[in-house]
Amino acid sequence: MESPGSYRFRPATPLYAYRQSWFSRYLSPPVRELLDAGPFAERALRSPRHVDACILFTDIRGFTELSRSMDPGVLIDTVDRCIGRQVNAVERYGGYVDNFTGDGLMAVFEGYGIEENACLCALEIVQRPDRMGLNRADDQVPIGAGLHSGDVVMGSIGSESRLIYTTVGDTVNVAARLSGRAAGCDVVISDPVRAALSDGAARHFRRLQGPAPDGVDPAMALYRAEPR
Template sequence: MENTQCQRTIMVVDDHRFSRMVLSRILQAADYQVLIADSSERALEMLEEHIPDAFMIDVEMPGMGGIELCQKLREQPRFSMTPILMVTALEDPAVFRRAFAVGCDDFVDKPLSPLVVTARLGGLLKKYDSFRELERVRVNLARYISPRVRQIIERSAQMDELPPPEEREVCILFSDIRGFTALSQKLPPSVLFSNISQQLGAQVDAVYRNRGYVDKFGGDGIMAVFDGDSMAWDACRCALEIMQVAAEMANEDVPMPLGIGIHQGRVVAGNIGSGKHLDYSVIGNSVNLAARLCGYAHSQDIVVSDIVCQAVGEDRRFRFVDPCYARIRGLPERIKIYRLEPNEEASAALPS
């Protein structure tokens, strides 16, 4: 089981009883808990029940040597960054190279010096603590940004510069809860927030199941982006899933009927804002039209542009019904739109 105490636990792996005793006394005097294994094989067995904060491993041992043990530890994700100190009386550079190549962090020489052991071990543990803190921050931040944006950030960090804006073809989906303003006036904030969070969470899951990503939340809806060869198909499938899940989550006391709009077209994708606060997003007329179609949709309607209908083509899993030329707010001319519905085959294929 994992060590949850404040006192650090160090695993000592050495086949010599006297070396184990000396190292254990040094570590205990420095207020460390000590786990002792007299072989690499025994150490691996003990790790089924314990997760040490660091390892001190003798290089030369019968059977599996210390360098091989170090390699096996690094192959386990839970020990990929755990401090590993190798202990040796050898002065062979080839041994050092092999040990560092498989992931050893540092060496301590025999005979052991308490000052050197505690200083090097303490330094490695501080670095490990810093790494774990950064990893916790990274994981928590990842919850607030889409995987696509995270990939862009990681690439830009490697290049040491932000990627320039680029024009590309995407399919945009907007969702919106109808009557949200009136609903917010009737429900306690905590109840409203809980239901909105559950509803939007289900929408986000549907987006990622269908190879899209969430560009932003809009309070009572989302803006999702789909790209790739099947972008229109993915967006339509996602919209139907969202509607089905919303129907399954329907609550008479907290009605949350949805409207969805989908359009495909050219956008500019890039970073918006200043150096202190950036937002990676897509902008352009195609985004605006998708938002307008969402606003045009009635309760429980999915409205798509003619471009989306043509891009999906003759696919028996979707029904594009009620074609008409509608006047959309902000556009000078009427545009052709459809309502998207599932047919029986599509409904049977959607997840329950």
């Protein structure tokens, strides 16, 4: 089931999209957008802003054991294909990748219908590989995902020699912890995310029993889903 959201960011200028197309792939959409500000780009990049967003974290389950059992070349190829499939899904549902986390990623969804788009994206990402036509043995990697929505801060962090433009805040931290709670082929979401879903999307999720992960409000209801 596809429900692509509108892409928040304008296309990159010709400087980045055409003359430097190889380089633009190393920049996140917010950075490409802010660079369009011309002489005000640096000021814009250094000025933090508050945004309402839905944050998605994914992670390959059992990656440590997987890395020990695979040839390094096969391991990199497997992770590359797995991450590439996730990136395509994120972009198709109107989000963008904020950063990669080794064997997973952090994605940001902004704008209208962000929770629904993010959840549908997560459900697609964690689908069992055999149901997606991925039959190679090294493609059979289980993925868990976690989502939370709320206020985040976007801005530059680092030092004068190395800076990144990223998204931070409690919403990001909770989404990461919910991802850690998810099993393979599993999606865990917070109550604010589920509350924003349509009836059709909400039916995928059931109340998660047990204590909340460390760092997550124990009074907040959590929900989980396994893709069909």
